[in-house]
Amino acid sequence: MGPVQTSSSGYRRYGYGRPLVDFLVTDSRAVLGELTQRSAFNVDQSQVAAWEGSIECLREALAAVDTEGHLFLEFDVPRLGRRIDAVLVLRHVVFVIEFKVGAKAFLAADLDQVVDYALDLKHFHETSHDVPVVPVLVATEARAVTVQAAMDAAVPNLFLPMRCTPETLMRGIALALELAEGPAIDPEVWVRGRYKPTPTIVEAAMALYARHDVADISRSDAANLGQTSGFISQVITQAREQGRKAICFVTGVPGAGKTLVGLDVATRSTNAEAELHAVYLSGNGPLVQVLQEALARDRVRREKEQGRALGIGEARRQVKSFIQNVHHFRDDGLANTAPPVDHVAIFDEAQRAWNREQTASFMQRKRGQAGFDLSEPEFLISCLDRHPAWAVVVCLVGNGQEINTGEAGIAEWLGSVERRFPEWEVYVSPELGQGDATVAELKAKVQARKKLHEIPSLHLATSVRSFRSERYSEFVNRLLDLDVEGAKALLPEATARFPLHVTRDLAAAKAWLRARARGSERYGIVVSSEAQRLRPHAIDVRVKVDPVHWFLAGKEDTRSSYYLEDVATEFQVQGLELDWTCVVWDGDLRHAGNAWTHHSFIGDRWTKIHKGDRRAYLVNAYRVLLTRARQGTVIVVPQGDDADPTRAPAFYDPVYDYLRSVGVPELTMPFR
DSSP states (O other): OOOOOOOTTSOOOEEEEEEHHHHTTSOHHHHHHHHHHHOSSOOOHHHHHHHHHHHHHHHHHHTTSOTTOEEEEEEEETTTTEEEEEEEEETTEEEEEEEETTOOSOOHHHHHHHHHHHHHHHHHBGGGTTSOEEEEEEETTSOOOOOOOOBOSSSTTBBOOEEEOTTTHHHHHHHHHHHOOOOOOOHHHHHTSOBOOOOOHHHHHHHHHTTOOHHHHSOTTOTHHHHHHHHHHHHHHHHHHHTOEEEEEEEESTTSOHHHHHHHHHHHTOBTTTTBOEEEEESOHHHHHHHHHHHHHHHHHHHHHTTOOOOHHHHHHHHHTTEEEHHHHHHHHHHOOSOOSOSEEEETTGGGSBOHHHHHHHHHHHSOOTTOOOOHHHHHHHHHHTSSSOEEEEEEOOOSOOOSSOBOOHHHHHHHHHHHOTTSEEEEOTTTTTTOHHHHHHHHHHHHTTOEEEOGGGEEOSOOSOSSOTTHHHHHHHHHTTOHHHHHHHHHHHTSSSOEEEESOHHHHHHHHHHHOOTTOOEEEEEOTTOTTOGGGTOOTTSOOOHHHHHHSOTTOTTSGGGSSSOBOHHHHTTOOEEEEEEEOOTTEEEETTEEEEEEEETTEEEEOOOHHHHHHHHHHHHHHHTOEEEEEEEEOOOOOTTOGGGOHHHHHHHHHHHHHTTOOBOOSSOO
């Protein structure tokens, strides 16, 4: 069999790919030449040396192997923005091999790295789902240790990471081949398998900023992500060429990838040489901080890999021109009446922009501007309208997770265009504002001026957030809507591959998180911002976490989510994700018969919340908390304490009983 050329999409995902029989007789210089030619970055001498070391190691280890296998070098993992050093498809097993040339020890971070690669294939590469996958770390200068092969009890057909030296690599391969079971794998069929990644928002931002295409990092069954992004790019091109101004509204089901589309548009629409600048704007402060820091760190890493030095300060400055807090953008518009440098502005969660009253109050209190009479949408559009020639605004519209007062809703954006910017072209999905009479009336007015364009591709209909269960969010909605029968009926399907448990034991929940996570999969504890009586459990929501440390720091950092000491609230985690979460339920939201009762802890006692909007915000807070995990969740409902009237068991027991009544299983040992 000759070299495998491409995947099913026509995209070659590797730098070098040949049958073992060819690799073993091919001159190393030819292999290096192909790797260099296929490299997406400048190849320096250190990279060449690393390749030479890994090629030599593979030749020696595989010389005695039968020639049935196929070797791929520099195998692309777009979701992680990395390449696997080597993937060996041999008989019935896929080996994921990471070389650390010159390393004298097997570091925990390196083990996590190779496990992450293996998990990426196992979860997202279709032809790797049901075959044995073996992560192997080779530290070329380490002291040889006894090689062990063992299956991971929590992930079917995944091996625990192997620690090998060049001398023991062949032994490790032989052990895994002996232990694993299954039919022979056709390398050509395997490499052509569909890649259906579901990146976290941080992973997606890094991949797009590194100039990956959205198609590389989105699931193939969510094809209209590319269609949506492509259509908006066409609108931008036409607006620029024809000197027009336009606003686009993107809608979608929860988790459909609206933010992913926004980030893709922002990266594709930025070209300094062509004076084309786009900015992604969000009012979600923690999300912006985390994305900015993640992109800056990743940029420094990528520059280092290419042999170039870039300081973290300069990287942060570059990133902040691409992703900004919408309030900083607004303040710049207040301070300077000139057009912004950006011709394209993408507003995430646009429906959460402030109404006129909230904006006026803020301007009076915080900016000393009395008499300000514009809503936030109206002012933000006016900033882009300052451009004499062209401008494009993109509004990403979500729903169902409002947790703040003064949010204007999408009608205010349409109303602002209708009142003050009648020459702007308006592009909407047919689903925008369905069931909202005000939005329907405004759309009709824009249509009467022949400025409304309904575009089906502006609606994202497929949820891409969770690769384990597309219906888990629907289950959470039914649970919080107190639809007992509906939640009970949906639970088996929603949790077939998405573990969900309830317990009264916080220590057991922490142990479950640690036991389930693999590689660098992130886990943490999340609680409601009203959860004021969890301090006996060493949980204090008054201690504000730094979202950058919490979401990005490693396992050794006490400030990270991994340490399970600091907790995040709905305000820190909205828009972000973890792989595994522990939700600790306090006495702020209680179950009473067929209703929720809503409470806030003031002074030394709980008081009932009577205002409808605040009650809705509290339920939505739990909606956010319960849907932050990508892979599984454990809910902790404390036992309470008869001796403490602020933590009476009667506050907690009915919630636990309700969760059990809809079928949420109790967390038991040993963990499953």
